[in-house]
Amino acid sequence: MITYQVKLRKIGDMTTLPDSQRLFGFLVNNSKKCCSEDEISSFVRDVRMQNQNCMISNLMPLGYCPTPKNFIMQKLEKVLSENKKAIELYEEKQRKLKNKSKRIVNEIKNSDNNYKNKNKTIKEELEKIKNEFNELAIQINNLSAKNIYESIKSMDFVEIEGLEEILKLAERGKVVRVEDLKKIRHIKKTDNFIQKFLLDHQIKGVPGIPNIAYSLPILHFIDNMGNIQNEFSFFVRVEEESCISKCLEEIKKNITVREMPCFLGNKGSSGYNEYRIYNIEKQNNKNFEKRSNNEEVLINLGVLLPNIDNIDAENSILDIITSDRKPFEIENEIPKVISFISAGSIIKVKDGNINLFKIGKSIDNSKYNPLYENSIIFGNSYFVELEVK
Template sequence: MITYEVKLKKIGEMTTLPDSQRLFGFLMNFSKKYCTEDEISSFVKGVREQKQKCMISNIVPSGYYPTPKEYIMQKLQKRLEKNQKEIQRLEKEQINSKKESEKIIQELIEKKNQENEDKTNKKKGKKLNKTDEKEKLEKEKNEFNKIAISIDDLSAKHIHETLKSMDFVAQNQFKELLDIGKKKEIIKVKELKEFKYIKKTKTFIQKFRLESQMKELPGMPNVAYSLPILSFKNKSEEIQKEFSFFVRVEKKSCISKALKELKRSFDGHEIPCFLGGKASAGYNEYGIYDIEELEESKNEKQEVVNVSYLNLGVLLPNFDNIQVEDSVLEIHTSDRKPFEIENEVSKVISFITAGSIITVKNDTVDPYQIGKSIDNSKYNPLYNKNTIIFGNSYLVKLEAHNET
């Protein structure tokens, strides 16, 4: 087996983040330059029958992994319980501070009334000094605001919102993020914000389709639609332009042969490619600028209990090999039925999405056996019999971690 990291730079705008299924199709189409049709058909059949090993990730920002948000929130529960106790203590301080402020305000009112009474009675009493009370009031106000900020920093809602914005976390900080639930003390929002992360944002632009020109029927009204535009920014609001995807295949496979040839063809220039719709309008264009062969882990066969993996792609699960109760799985259900197909044909399929944590039933399970690829004719008989729905996404093995 060999693992590649294919590095790309985005050109123009992105309407989608290419997933492992799209990339499998791209790589197979690219392989036609270096492999015969029979070799490609044999390879695809081997992937479906699990005789050929091939694992592909979604495209991710270079140097980052998708954040396992649900997993992190589960592991933070004990720390959040301590947060709640601390919040209750701070709220009591707030109440005391509020009472003290009200007391000071009442004293100021009484002094003001005293001054007014003296003026009404035309007395020349000495002017009352209210400076001390005002300073005390300002101090109590600052203390109240300080406590309010501390409560916000401990709030489970704000911690969840912060984690939700961390769509990708730096690879070199990934283990530290997974272990964040092991600490004994309270957790604060600013602790999460110390991590390097990427946030995905989606905006929409208005577009029009010229029906009268497309159908050559003058007078037809234009059709308005919205086009999603994705952007990826780090916490400094800098736009991420470099992306990667991972491929793990057998060394003599068609994909490996194609990637090796592509690597040899670099001459200082990026190789353009389109990975998504709206290519004719200049969207979803990338430039491949490097292909790196990654070293295989020397500890891959080491016996470890409760082996877990981070999913980086679109995975069709093989539940015979997954310890579901010890995994944190995020499921996406896709409607595969085109409008031409009759109702009795299967039309939906569920995938495990990127960022899920998958625990295998025993340490002898090959990571390739966690997912599977299936025949597409069951979902769309319009395709030829050799087409498959690719579901063997790329998995990153996590270090064993015990619960505390």
């Protein structure tokens, strides 16, 4: 078995972030340069039958992974109760300061001229009270559960080391502050929409047909320092000498001379979703040389079609998405859609002897695509182990 990290640099604008299914299709299609049609068909069939091990992640900002937001908030529950106690103490101090300032103001109103002669000292004391009150307000906002949730919510991608650091904050049992979270390196995805027009009268050659307006999302990935992320990567875990392994080895050899251009999304003819593969690295395989154990926590990095019998759903935190693509099967004139476990979900396995490759599966799609005998819906996602207690 071998693990690759494929690094890409985006060229122009992105309208989508390619998922593991799209990347599987891209790699299989590029395998035609080094494998025959029969070899590719055999490989795809074996992936579906789980005779070939293959795991692929989504495309992600380089050095980052999807943030398991619900998992983090669950881990922070105990700490947030400590935050609440600290907030109550700060609020009590604020009430005392407020009462003290009211008392001083009332004394000024009822005092004689001698007390008023101390005007400068009184102003300094009131200013000191005001500063202490505002400082306490800052501390309260720093501990607020709402503000902590908003900070986590803004983290669409986080470094693995940063994620483990957040989890350590939860494990120590002390208060956690918004400023602690802001120090963690993370990325926020933003959408800007531009208006486009579909020129139906030109396409159909019929004058008078009105143009159709639609919005096109342009994605940007901005880190907590305000920098736009232009470099991305995805992970592939396959057997040596498989079609995808041969494809990646061929690309790896060629990019030493020239970076490989590729389109990983729609609107390629308009210049969108263009990338250049500039590096392919072989990774350390130690995490995959063993089977999963009952205490292991895995973070899902792709689109997972689960072998649900192998997953401890009760102790996992699963984010379910339904595909917005065409139905994968039509039976009795009824289209069927399919749901997946999305990237950022936390997986715990049922049995300590479960092979990581058996957590996901791929299914037959030839009923919808009769022209492709071995067409499949790829659902074997890539996982990373988290070190949590």
